[in-house]
Amino acid sequence: TYGGIQAAQFPLSLYAGWFRNFLIFVVPLGCVAYYPVLAILEQPDPLGAPDWWLPTAPAMGFLFLSVSFLAWRAGIRRYTSTGS
Incomplete structure (x- = not known):
């Protein structure tokens, strides 16, 4: 249930490459936690993301x-109850 919260609490460099890409591109937890902090601290990304990407x-x-x-919304539009 709280996997996303737990995953966002740690730096992305801690995770394996495939999971890191999952957290950046599929479920962008890294985009709302890890990269903004790097931009605020004015630190380069140790994983190699370009500087323009961080902010x-x-x-x-x-x-x-x-x-x-x-x-x-698409799911709600197509939803039909069981009728009970």
Whole structure:
């Protein structure tokens, strides 16, 4: 239940490459936690992300949120109850 919260509490460099990519590109927890902190601290990304990516990464979180809302609305539109 709280896997996303637990995963966002640690630096991305701690995780394996495939899971790191999952947390950046599929479920962008790294974009809303890890990269903004690097930008605020003015530190380069040890994983090699370009400098322009760090302050713009939170936009990926908002993009994911909007896609999630669209998927939710599509599911609600197609929902039919059991009839009971």
